[in-house]
Amino acid sequence: MKKLSLAILTAALATTAAVPVYAQEYMFTYSKLYTHMKQNVKEGHDDVKIGFFFLDADTKQLCPIDKAWMEKEEHYEELKSSDYNELIVPLDNNLRQANPLVFVQTPQDRRCDFSMVVMTIEPFKGEVGYQEIEKLMPQMQAMLEDLGGMFASWFTPSVEGVTLEFANKLNSTIQFSNGDVKQIVDGKVQISLAEIGEGGFIRLPQETARVLPYLPKGK
Structure with a gap:
């Protein structure tokens, strides 16, 4: 029954509506963001989280965040973004x-365009082993299904590996411990767990x- 496309899944998950005030300014209610962020502290999501980004509609590259803030009447607080353009919003019940x-x-x-993704909390660097990626996959699967709601397990594509994204549209290669090589094109490469092989690693x-799920059946 897992036959919906990844595009449809993404649309189903991105229930937070961003209202453009003008072309480059977007407005949300905190409570809508909180609905998704609360997944980040749910038991079993130790290594993954929900991340908020903005994606260039033409290039599909991440947009920089020039400024972000919260306000309510006379109260005002600036928000930060990460080195890789993730919007950092505090999780606070108050x-x-x-x-x-x-x-x-x-x-x-x-x-x-507003983009909400499931991603790892920590980046990958150096050598990354089969077991390190293997333990992420059920966490990513569970978070995708939790976000999708009651019947999400019926149509959420299976996580079969990871999508690795690198800054500055990197063009390079991933080295596998078995001698294989895979190209990074414009800062992105998708790797299945099966390609690494049990006991293997990638360099x-x-x-x-960013490290995102790889959902080959969701294309």
Whole structure:
């Protein structure tokens, strides 16, 4: 029954509506973001989390966040973004009850779409072994299904590996312990657990920007 496309799954998960105030400014309610962020502290999600990003509609590259903040009446608090353009929003039940508005500004010359992803908490670097990736896969699967709701397990594609993303549209290679090589094209490469082989590992040319699920049957 796992026959919905990844595009449909993504649409089903991204239930937070971003309302463009003008072309490069977006507005959310904190409570909507909180609904998804609370998955980050759920038992069994030790190594993965929900991340918030903005994706260039044309290039599919991550958009930089120029400015982000929360406000409610006279209260105002700036929000930070990571080195890899992840919007960092604090998880706080008091904020959920106050429900401030969250604003995000992206570059005016780019059309950026809100993107919510399942990703690892820590980046990959150096050599990454089969077992390290293997333990992530059920966590990613569970988080995708939790986000999808009651019947998500029926149509959520199976996680079969990881999608590695690197900064600056890196073009390089991934080295496998069995001697195989795989190309990184424009900063992205998809690797299944089966390609690594039990007891094997991969060697990365640099630290990852994001590690996402690989859902080959969700294309």
